[in-house]
Amino acid sequence: MNTAVLETNALTKKYKHTTALDHISLRLEKGEIYGFIGQNGAGKTTLLRLITGLSFPTQGELSLWGKSTPSGLQEQRRRIGCMIETPALYPNLTAAQNLEVQRIQRGIPDKSIIPGCLKTVGLQDTGKKKARNFSLGMRQRLGIALALLSTPEFLILDEPVNGLDPAGIVEIRRLLGQLNREYGVTILVSSHILEELYQTASHFILIDRGRIIEELTDRELDERCKRCLSIRTKDPQKALLLLEQKLDTEEMQLMPDGSIRLYEHTDEPELAAQILSDAGILVTGLQQEGDTLEEYFLNRIGGGRHGTAAEG
């Protein structure tokens, strides 16, 4: 098995009155995009801070590329780029100047990296415009450019789409997809809205009150949320063929219990019922199933309760 980019074992972080992270065990593989989803106060930032060495665990283990000693971790963290919370920008400097200041502060020798970073995030034409005049989306992208200065193999972003308009969200999604595809960057990106990372992430990690409540791939998420019409008939084989022909769709599945799942026309249950009854097939059950992404997430964390981290 390949070495994981990140592995945590029962990682725990307690503050005086709060258990912000409670025995988190995770394994992140190279080249994947992980969406880290949890409501406000769930513990997302706390985990990202532990990974990047901005804070230390109370208990448990953390390894990066198989290294878990303090010096090993310090060494491996050079391979990480991160933007945690609001990017620290100098408002009176341009995008290129902001990158240059950080490059020097972080001792990155190659000055020629700056135009490439700006181009990657689409800020190459901002010229003399100062960061204080940037839109929120531009600031987030500049924050990502700062994280890219060290050409990281592992990029960690804390809520990069928070507060962005739909166009801004799409821009960041595209950027993450591009970094992953073209440079093979492994990405861990947090959000409190599952929908925002859908289409971007290949894996989802759901966290609630300091605990991981579920890990699933994009396919599994699709499978589990996919809205469908569940149809029960006396003759499932015949019903399946008929619906396929009349609705001109293959988006159907015969389930082991004999019910049919129809993934199209889900808001028109009467249409399927009519087709079947016209052909003399008795419909014994017909119902809409499946969740929207947010419903799925809220159901997983307990019915839409607005959670805060567990008091410890």
Ligand SMILES: Nc1ncnc2c1ncn2[C@@H]1O[C@H](COP(=O)(O)OP(=O)(O)OP(=O)(O)O)[C@@H](O)[C@H]1O
């Ligand atoms: N330095 C700290 N001292 C005390 N409690 C803290 C500290 N940092 C975080 N916490 C608490 O730990 C819990 C998890 O916070 P964290 O910031 O990790 O959540 P989050 O999922 O990132 O939420 P948000 O989306 O609001 O940033 C919260 O209850 C928070 O109040």
